[in-house]
Amino acid sequence: xxxxxxxxxxxxxxxxxxxxxxxxxxxxxxxxxxxxxxxxxxxxxxxxxxxxxxxxxxxxxxxxxxxxxxxxxxxxxxxxxxxxxxxxxxxxxxxxxxxxxxxxxxxxxxxxxxxxxxxxxxxxxxxxxxxxxxxxxxxxxxxxxxxxxxxxxxxxxxxxxxxxxxxxxxxx
Amino acid sequence: xxxxxxxxxxxxxxxxxxxxxxxxxxxxxxxxxxxxxxxxxxxxxxxxxxxxxxxxxxxxxxxxxxxxxxxxxxxxxxxxxxxxxxxxxxxxxxxxxxxxxxxxxxxxxxxxxxxxxxxxxxxxxxxxxxxxxxxxxxxxxxxxxxxxxxxxxxxxxxxxxxxxxxxxxxxxxxxxxxxxxxxxxxxxxxxxxxxxxxxxxxxxx
Numbered sequence: 001x002x003x004x005x006x007x008x009x010x011x012x013x014x015x016x017x018x019x020x021x022x023x024x025x026x027x028x029x030x031x032x033x034x035x036x037x038x039x040x041x042x043x044x045x046x047x048x049x050x051x052x053x054x055x056x057x058x059x060x061x062x063x064x065x066x067x068x069x070x071x072x073x074x075x076x077x078x079x080x081x082x083x084x085x086x087x088x089x090x091x092x093x094x095x096x097x098x099x100x101x102x103x104x105x106x107x108x109x110x111x112x113x114x115x116x117x118x119x120x121x122x123x124x125x126x127x128x129x130x131x132x133x134x135x136x137x138x139x140x141x142x143x144x145x146x147x148x149x150x151x152x153x154x155x156x157x158x159x160x161x162x163x164x165x166x167x168x169x170x171x172x
Numbered sequence: 173x174x175x176x177x178x179x180x181x182x183x184x185x186x187x188x189x190x191x192x193x194x195x196x197x198x199x200x201x202x203x204x205x206x207x208x209x210x211x212x213x214x215x216x217x218x219x220x221x222x223x224x225x226x227x228x229x230x231x232x233x234x235x236x237x238x239x240x241x242x243x244x245x246x247x248x249x250x251x252x253x254x255x256x257x258x259x260x261x262x263x264x265x266x267x268x269x270x271x272x273x274x275x276x277x278x279x280x281x282x283x284x285x286x287x288x289x290x291x292x293x294x295x296x297x298x299x300x301x302x303x304x305x306x307x308x309x310x311x312x313x314x315x316x317x318x319x320x321x322x323x324x325x326x327x328x329x330x331x332x333x334x335x336x337x338x339x340x341x342x343x344x345x346x347x348x349x350x351x352x353x354x355x356x357x358x359x360x361x362x363x364x365x366x367x368x369x370x371x372x373x374x375x376x377x
Contacts (some may be wrong), residue, residue: 101215110260116220120320124215125234127260131206131227 035071051087062096062141070104079140083113085122096141112136184313184331188322193359193371194302195325197269201226210259210267210294212275218320218328219271229265233258235275236316242279248286255290266296272303273319274367276348277312277341284351292354292374301355301372305348306340308366314338329365348372 030048033039037053044060051059052069059066059078066080072087083095085105093099095113103121111124114132118124129136201207206227211219212235223230235242238258245251270291276284304319306312317331345357348370355372363369 116224118215118217118220120217120318122215123234123237124232125258125260126232127263128215128220128230128232129228130220130224131229133206133227134229 030065030067033072068105092136094136094140096137110136112140184317184333186328186330187365189319189327189329189363189365189367190325191304191327191363191369192325193361193369194321194327196359196371197300197302198222198324201228203227206265207268208265208296209269209271210291211271213271213273213316213319216318216320218322222321222324231260231267233260236278239275239278239316242283248282251283251286252290255287259290259294262294266299267291267294268296268299270295270299270301272301274304274306274312274316276303276343277306278316280341281347281351284348285353288352288355295374297374299374300358301352301370301374303348303370303372304363305343305368305370306366307342307362307368309340310342311337312340345370 030050031045032050033053033055035052039053039055039057041057042060043049043055043058046061046063048065048067049059049061050067050069051072051074053071054073056075059074059076059080061080063081065082065084066078067084068074068078068087068089070086072089074088075090077092077094078089079094081095082097083093083099084102085093085100085107086102087105089105089107090109092110093107093112097113098115098117099111099113101107101111101116101118101122101124103119105119106123108125110127110129112129112134114130114137116128116130118128131137203226206229208229208231209223210231210233212233214234214236215232220230233255235258238254242251242254245254279287313331313333314335314337315332317329320328320330322328343351345360349355349357349372352372355374357370358373359371361369
């Protein structure tokens with residue numbers, strides 16, 4: 001449909017061979033912030049995380065997945081490889097690979113990822129940016145390689161022109 | 173808001189609706205170009221799937237959840253503030269496409285005008301507004317039903333008649349243009365379900 005970039009799709013795709021695998025936690029499990037836990041500050045790490053409690057501040061797990069569970073309440077900026085949202089989220093979600101919003105989710109803020117899926121019934125108010133060249137994505141994952149989609153346009157060998165300020169007139 | 177009417181007809185069923193003007197918005201999208209789409213309705217999977225792979229930013233304001241509040245406000249300035257508060261930050265970008273779905277049917281002339289004024293400063297020159305207006309039918313569900321793109325040219329319409337039916341405003345083209353300052357109806361089309369499909373174009377002049 002349209003002239004879309006080939007590799008961007010709402011459907012789960014097999015990971016290309018050259019794409020580095022997301023880092024799993026060493027014991028195969030994910031860390032959990034339980035429902036009675038409140039965290040206020042900055043969270044960093046290199047393992048998957050499930051949030052069922054309340055988190056305020058910043059969550060940075062850029063090589064791992066973050067799940068905001070159904071009882072989770074997050075007021076934070078979240079940076080991760082993949083983000084799943086079942087609970088309440090107020091802030092900015094940035095994922096280098098994919099963001100999945102399930103129907104129980106309530107989100108106010110922004111979602112930035114080249115792949116976004118949202119189940120009908122989810123409550124969302126804000127911005128969804130699926131542009132793989134978006135400034136927010138570049139800034140958060142400046143050394144990322146895995147999520148750069150293959151362009152459908154032929155490679156002319158010339159540098160690609162980037163013009164984010166052009167004012168398009170759809171439907172003209 | 174249109175006058176309420178307790179009319180009960182056959183329960184409405186979901187159906188697919190061909191929407192050529194909706195399709196005409198997205199077909200010329202250039203994959204190398206960035207677009208900003210403003211959805212006045214709730215977030216819906218079908219629209220996200222339609223836009224995925226394009227260099228798109230989608231702003232969602234969920235107007236249906238605000239309808240009761242907007243209708244309770246009398247002063248235009250308070251209505252404008254409520255709409256503005258629901259808009260995501262512009263982040264230095266202007267909106268190219270506004271998707272109004274069937275929502276204008278649920279606003280009176282004054283509220284449509286306030287909505288248009290609230291959006292005006294956010295629109296790029298040449299931006300378009302797509303809307304589906306009740307035309308043939310005298311009644312419509314009291315709450316707006318969901319419309320989800322199946323593909324670029326077809327919507328799945330899911331009427332919600334749990335709250336009964338109300339009279340349709342049956343807006344005519346001239347009345348809509350009067351309520352949408354700076355917009356002119358560029359194309360209109362009568363659809364299979366009796367609704368009129370509109371593509372308005374925003375002009376700075």
